[in-house]
Amino acid sequence: MLVSAVLAVVFLAACGGAVPVAQPLPGTPATTTETSPVGPVTSAPPTTAAGCGDWSCAQQHRFDDATAYVARTVGPHGFLGVEMLDRTTGAVWHDGATTRAGWTASTIKLAIAADLLTRARSGAVTLTAADRHDMDTMLNFSDEAASDRLWKRFGDDAMLARFRSTFGMRGLAFVPGFTASTYWGFVKCTTDDLLALGRWVLTRANADDRAYLVAALRGVAGNQQWGVWAAGADQHPGNKDGWSFESDSWGKHWVADTVGFAGPGERYVVAVTYQVDPAGSLADGVHAVSDVVAILFGRPVPAPVTVPAPDG
Secondary structure, eight states: OOOOOOOOOOOOOTTSOOOOTTOOOTTOOOEEEEOOSOOOOOOOOOSOOTTOTTSOHHHHHHHHHHHHHHHHHSOTTOEEEEEEEETTTOOEEEEESTTSOEEOGGGHHHHHHHHHHHHHHHTSSOOOHHHHHHHHHHHHSOOHHHHHHHHHHHOSHHHHHHHHHTTOOTTOEEOTTSSSSOOTTSEEEOHHHHHHHHHHHHHTSOHHHHHHHHHHHHTOOGGGOSGGGGGOGGGOOEEEEEEEEEEETTEEEEEEEEEEEESGGGOEEEEEEEEOOTTOOHHHHHHHHHHHHHHHTTOOSSOOEEEEOSOO
């Protein structure tokens, strides 16, 4: 993942080799498994359905718990946004800084893969076996070198424009001043944008491309088994995570983002973006976005997660 200045999405296709579920590809970075120091959510769900809106009262209670968790966890100079879409009802819940642009870190790699698959299917580009292998590793363990090779061959301002027009990532933008030309590693977007990307992959992508992406996100290596992953194995989650060390006007800080899906038939899309307070650590970010997701799915916290090596 790139070292530079948190709703959920996952997606086997005839396009490239299938990635075995939860099996890292060769070269996967080392990881450690930790739990965060936050106590479990103990309050019981309400028994009445009155006044609960588009969601069940039990789910609304979880939303309340998630909101309280975010309020007590995010530092004074941190920004966390979380969104959850029910693809069956169309209902969306959100909390926090969901419209504030923050660094995408490696979540943008899902957009790169979705764009390349779509363009290859239309004949606009040709993906070689090497390109498809790079896509596999880019999604599986967030392979930086593979991402750079794909960007060098296919990435440009027009690709970012397609992310906005096709995927609905209207707040996404390249941040100049770090590199001489547009580069995937210096891009910001909102939580809304990541939710839109996840929705597009699960509802509008070609069926074979969608199957490939879902399988790839469900089969991520250990360094991405956090974030939406914390929904729990019984929810069959899949995600693309992003983590990096960045610089902003309020200081240098970690970023921990996640986008993916969970539930029967990938019913729920979840996106969480977290621009961690400069006083915080990568582990703080990973635990926070994971615990928020765990609360949304009624799992105990702290969630058992894998904290990646701090390689961006």
